[in-house]
Each structure stands twice: as structure tokens, then as C-alpha cells.
Amino acid sequence: GDSVTQMEGPVTLSEEAFLTINCTYTATGYPSLFWYVQYPGEGLQLLLKATKADDKGSNKGFEATYRKETTSFHLEKGSVQVSDSAVYFCALVHSTGGGNKLTFGTGTQLKVEL
Amino acid sequence: KAGVTQTPRYLIKTRGQQVTLSCSPISGHRSVSWYQQTPGQGLQFLFEYFSETQRNKGNFPGRFSGRQFSNSRSEMNVSTLELGDSALYLCASSLQGSSYNSPLHFGNGTRLTVT
Numbered sequence: 001g002d003s004v005t006q007m008e009g010p011v012t013l014s015e016e017a018f019l020t021i022n023c024t025y026t027a028t029g030y031p032s033l034f035w036y037v038q039y040p041g042e043g044l045q046l047l048l049k050a051t052k053a054d055d056k057g058s059n060k061g062f063e064a065t066y067r068k069e070t071t072s073f074h075l076e077k078g079s080v081q082v083s084d085s086a087v088y089f090c091a092l093v094h095s096t097g098g099g100n101k102l103t104f105g106t107g108t109q110l111k112v113e114l
Numbered sequence: 115k116a117g118v119t120q121t122p123r124y125l126i127k128t129r130g131q132q133v134t135l136s137c138s139p140i141s142g143h144r145s146v147s148w149y150q151q152t153p154g155q156g157l158q159f160l161f162e163y164f165s166e167t168q169r170n171k172g173n174f175p176g177r178f179s180g181r182q183f184s185n186s187r188s189e190m191n192v193s194t195l196e197l198g199d200s201a202l203y204l205c206a207s208s209l210q211g212s213s214y215n216s217p218l219h220f221g222n223g224t225r226l227t228v229t
Contacts, residue, residue, distance in 0.1 A: 043220030101170040104157040
């Protein structure tokens, strides 16, 4: 079956540091890939997505590139802020017949300190 | 535009009881999905409804059920509660039926505690 593997957290960084959160997946066919973010006490928000190989999703300074050859979708940001502290989830869904049945990774907590 | 609304925000129930959670999607959204979030298992898909029909189902026992009404509002029911059902239950809605072209919008969840 489908699965998503994320690096374990928590990840603790100083403000303005470079961020990478690794995500790899196992799936048949050509899934669409997502990063969601969850702030304390809230539901998930879509951060960015990519629907085919070599697509780059980007939003709020975050980027991720769909690499089919390495089955990866690593999240990066050049300079993190305290306000980026949250839990980040990598997820996939099949573009045909998948509906909204997303498979999520276990989440990576990011803590950014001054 | 109002977001996805889940009620109640918190629930405390006893083992063996049943519970009903409610989700009101964003106006115009026809798809509603439910997810269970626990520290050990992470986010797991429960089921999805689209235009009042269940379209996808996760690997949960039959004690977990749901339905969707004609106004797209959805309810989730869990019968014969077990301690392991304690979790944050998240509802998500989308305009169309597939998140690859229509993003999911999540509610803030219902925190269920079973004692």
C-alpha cells in the first residue's frame, strides 16, 4: 500500500536558519504530493503541492520539488521565522480514483527559537 | 467565507458509549472527509462523502460510521467507544471531489477523550 516517511522531530532551529524536512513516499502510479502545516490548536492547512514529476510547489518561502526518481518531496525554506513553528505533514493522494483519501506521514515538529 | 466548522470542540465519553461528531463544510463544498489523529498512528483516513454518497473508506472497524446530508453537512458516529478511540477527529471539505485539483480545507477538530 501507499506510505509516506518523514524525518522524525522535533527539529529545533534558530531564526533565519535553513530548513530541510525530508519526505519520501511509496506509491503505485503517479500520486500528487502535498505539504500541510498544523499550528497549535488548529486543523491542517495546505502549504504547497505538486501534481507531477519535477513540479515545484512553493508558498510563503517554502519550496518542495517532486522527484520521481528518488520518490522524494523534501520541504525547504531558506530562512525560518519563529512564526514557522508548527507540525509539518507530507502527504500523497492518487490523482485518479483517490478522491480525498490522503496518506499522511507522521509529521515533523519544527521549533524555531530566537 | 466561513471555514469548516466542527462541533463540539471537546468531548469526554465513557467506554461503551456512543458519540456523534458534526462537520459543516465551507459553503459550496460537496466533499467531506474525516481523519483520525493520534500521537501513535498520526493522521489516518476514515471515510469520504461526496454528494451524500460514501466514496472512499479507510481501514477502521464498523463501529465508525458516517453520513452526509443534502446540504453537505456531515456527521460521524462511533459506537461502543474504546479507550483507543481517544483522538482528535478532523473533518475536511473540498469544492470538488479530488484534492489534487481542489485543496482540502480542514476544521480545527473535535478532541474526543474516552475514559
